[in-house]
Amino acid sequence: MDLQIIPKKLSGAVTPPPSKSQAHRLLIAAALSGGRSVLHGLADSQDIQATRRCLTALGAGMEDLPDGGLRIHGLGNSVVQAGPAPILDCGESGSTLRFLIPVALLVQGEASFTGRGRLMERPLKPYEDLFREKGVAWKLEDNVLTVNGGRGYDALALDSGAYRLPGNVSSQFFTGLLFALPLLNGDSILVSTTPLESRDYLEMTRQALAAAGVTTRWADENTLCVPGGQAYQPFTATAEADWSQAGFWYAADFLDSQVETRGLDPDSAQGDKVVSELYWKLARPGDAEIDVSGCPDLLPPLAVMAAVRSGTTCFTNAARLRMKESDRLATTAAALTALGGRAEEGPDFLTVRGGPLAGGTVDCANDHRIAMAAAIAATACSGPVTVLGAECVQKSYPDFWEVYKTLGGDIHVL
Numbered sequence: 001m002d003l004q005i006i007p008k009k010l011s012g013a014v015t016p017p018p019s020k021s022q023a024h025r026l027l028i029a030a031a032l033s034g035g036r037s038v039l040h041g042l043a044d045s046q047d048i049q050a051t052r053r054c055l056t057a058l059g060a061g062m063e064d065l066p067d068g069g070l071r072i073h074g075l076g077n078s079v080v081q082a083g084p085a086p087i088l089d090c091g092e093s094g095s096t097l098r099f100l101i102p103v104a105l106l107v108q109g110e111a112s113f114t115g116r117g118r119l120m121e122r123p124l125k126p127y128e129d130l131f132r133e134k135g136v137a138w139k140l141e142d143n144v145l146t147v148n149g150g151r152g153y154d155a156l157a158l159d160s161g162a163y164r165l166p167g168n169v170s171s172q173f174f175t176g177l178l179f180a181l182p183l184l185n186g187d188s189i190l191v192s193t194t195p196l197e198s199r200d201y202l203e204m205t206r207q208a209l210a211a212a213g214v215t216t217r218w219a220d221e222n223t224l225c226v227p228g229g230q231a232y233q234p235f236t237a238t239a240e241a242d243w244s245q246a247g248f249w250y251a252a253d254f255l256d257s258q259v260e261t262r263g264l265d266p267d268s269a270q271g272d273k274v275v276s277e278l279y280w281k282l283a284r285p286g287d288a289e290i291d292v293s294g295c296p297d298l299l300p301p302l303a304v305m306a307a308v309r310s311g312t313t314c315f316t317n318a319a320r321l322r323m324k325e326s327d328r329l330a331t332t333a334a335a336l337t338a339l340g341g342r343a344e345e346g347p348d349f350l351t352v353r354g355g356p357l358a359g360g361t362v363d364c365a366n367d368h369r370i371a372m373a374a375a376i377a378a379t380a381c382s383g384p385v386t387v388l389g390a391e392c393v394q395k396s397y398p399d400f401w402e403v404y405k406t407l408g409g410d411i412h413v414l
């Protein structure tokens with residue numbers, strides 16, 4: 001779907017959708033528990049559908065409740081199953097794939113993972129190295145990853161002990177291991193061999209584990225201790241509003257729309273709540289530097305703010321942005337440049353010079369955050385903006401375009 005946006009300021013109040021990161025985690029913790037959990041407020045985005053689908057393939061029961069909640073019949077120890085090897089279709093969700101690989105290693109025999117778009121090209125090497133070293137079967141062929149969890153609960157391929165992996169590729173590998181290691185018989189430690197980036201995402205994981213009664217402990221800033229022999233307990237929880245998506249509405253406000261973002265928890269474990277501080281940092285004129293290693297998903301909306309502010313903004317420690325749904329350093333720079341802005345990518349940074357935006361055509365590159373960034377940038381353009389492939393917002397924010405229209409956005413389907 002291609003859209004034309006006629007520049008208009010937006011106005012009104014918005015509650016962002018429920019946190020995608022939190023929803024993945026609550027779903028997995030509930031699916032691992034030995035009973036029935038109830039979750040409320042899960043968004044129906046493609047990524048959350050992917051996690052639901054994969055957990056169902058592993059044997060968890062999902063029951064939509066009349067009040068909009070979801071009852072999950074957890075696997076408990078029954079995650080150990082014989083029978084046909086499950087196929088887990090992760091769609092385009094990196095979180096789903098990386099969170100569930102260690103979980104699938106708790107399953108007897110083979111499990112296969114498939115994906116679409118760029119998913120299977122996104123890094124998996126830290127897992128591959130780690131699991132091969134531990135003798136876990138790992139085969140990635142024709143975009144299908146097959147792992148083998150071993151011969152049953154007392155003969156699992158996954159063993160407790162020390163897990164060492166780089167902390168600068170994706171925190172999602174740590175989250176995946178954090179889900180599986182508590183279920184092993186012995187204690188484990190999870191060590192980041194480089195300074196750990198996206199650390200707040202691990203706090204979100206620990207919070208979801210804690211909701212299910214599973215404990216972990218930081219031994220130092222790069223080491224987590226995971227006691228074995230734990231059991232996930234069923235629980236009830238409601239997903240919080242999503243600070244990463246709120247970033248786009250903060251950006252709209254920055255660009256002189258009157259958008260009030262509601263329903264966010266200022267004490268959330270979501271690291272992207274830092275957008276409320278960065279907004280004010282960018283509101284001060286002059287050159288600015290922002291380290292995005294802890295908040296990679298905020299780069300597209302922050303870059304839109306940078307495109308109109310007075311001064312040059314350099315976003316640093318951003319190499320990981322190249323490994324998302326698109327190469328986000330390239331696609332963010334391309335989107336701003338296409339609209340008449342000035343942005344240049346470096347190997348691990350993005351520099352944006354403030355100035356007027358004219359309008360033009362943005363190719364979303366199948367990346368939801370580029371589509372939303374283009375939509376917000378359009379509000380400050382002097383001419384129309386064409387957004388190619390605008391349906392990709394379904395990945396994380398299915399009603400983004402409806403909300404945009406409700407706020408007064410002028411959109412036409414081409």
Ligand SMILES: O=C(O)C1=C[C@@H](OP(=O)(O)O)[C@@H](O)[C@H](O)C1
Nearest residue numbers: 021095170171172198201296297
């Ligand atoms: O754990 C999570 O929920 C996420 C972690 C981050 O990835 P990296 O740790 O790979 O940067 C983030 O970009 C992604 O959208 C969601």
Ligand SMILES: C=C(OP(=O)(O)O)C(=O)O
Nearest residue numbers: 092093094095297324325
């Ligand atoms: C990178 C993202 O998600 P994932 O890694 O789960 O695909 C995202 O939502 O921007």
